[in-house]
Amino acid sequence: MFNVSKKAVTLGMVATLAAGLMVGCGTSSNTDTSNKTGDAGKTTEPAQAEVSGKITAAGSTALLPLVKQAATEFQTKHSKVTVDVTGGGSGTGLKQVAEGTVTIGNSDVESGKDYEGKGLVDHQVAVAPFVLVTNKDVTLTNITKEQAGKIFTGEITNWKDVGGKDEKITIIGRAESSGSRKLIKQLVLPEGKDFAKDAIAQDSTGALRQTVEQTAGAIGYMDAPYVTDKINVLKYEGVEYKADNIFNGTYKLYAFEHMYTKGEPDKTTKAFLDYMMSDEFQTKFVEELKFIPVSKMKK
Incomplete structure (x- = not known):
């Protein structure tokens, strides 16, 4: 009987240990799949995986x-x-x-x-959004695609020929590597044409803007985020630049x-x-x- 009792006790201890392990495993699983909670019992999101x-x-x-x-x-x-x-x-x-x-x-x-x-x-x-801009002394407020194309290619060289005052046009553009230059060439210039050889090339949009500000009779092109009140922004084909006019398809200069x-x-x-x-x-x-x-x- 002693042997039987000892065996029974041993089996009971094994069963108890097994049950404890199962409870432990269950607790670990719940911890892995739930969000952590702070001292106040509030749920906090798991931290994002860090990158370096x-x-x-x-x-x-x-x-x-x-x-x-x-x-x-x-x-x-x-x-x-x-x-x-x-x-x-x-x-x-x-x-x-x-x-x-x-x-x-x-x-x-x-x-x-x-x-x-x-x-x-x-x-x-x-x-x-891109815009065509001029020096403050230029009186023109609107420009057509045809007019802009002829100005940028050098066919029109005086503002009086597009409704402005008698003043020489100076083209301020970007270098060959510029995406802005390529975009305006695609959207504004006649097919197969390039910018006038006497156009002044700048290495950055900021430099272009500054040169337009400082050069009488100047015209240039830039993306809208660079515009300041020191230059004039032209309507294009009679349409003012604003986001709504891009959404409705009436303003065409954007990329x-x-x-x-x-x-x-x-x-x-x-x-x-x-x-x-x-x-x-x-x-x-x-x-x-x-x-x-x-x-x-x-x-």
Whole structure:
């Protein structure tokens, strides 16, 4: 009987231990699948997976203010990430990302045939409205596509020929690598034509604006976020630039802004691009900086 009792006790202890292990496993499982709670019993969301590393972006100066703002905000949220942003023009951005010397190439225009087969992946992050601008002394308030085309190609050289005062026209443009230059060439100039040879080329949108401000009779082109009250903004084909006129299709000078990666982006770069496309950034910063959220163009 003693042997039987000892066996029974042993079996009972094993059963008790097994039950305890089952309870322990159950508790562990519940902890893994539920949110953590603070001292006050409030639910807190699980922390986002941290990313780290360095991102380099170069290219479009039109897009520069938006990407710089995104970099600032993203680095605040992710202290282990560095985002370096420079300009240089859309052509420079496309060339450098295709060569692998930068992580992201920013461009006002699509990469086109020159970059077919280079493995570039397009990420459209915003819409940039473009405007035609003049020095404050120019009296013209509206310009047609035909008039602008003839001015930029050098066929018309005096403002009096398009309804302005008797004053020489000075064209202020961008360098060959500029996406803004390519865009205006596509949208405004007659097919097969190029800008006048005596056009003054500037390396950035900011430099172009400053030169228009300081040059009597000057005309230029830029994206709307760079406009100040020191220059005149022309109506185009009788239509004033404002976001609603882009949505309703009456204002034609705008471009989707592209951020190209060579192949699919790595984890850190994807997180940065996702942040730029987030409701938080698109709603707050894109419109604040006078760009248009891409989501509004798809409605």
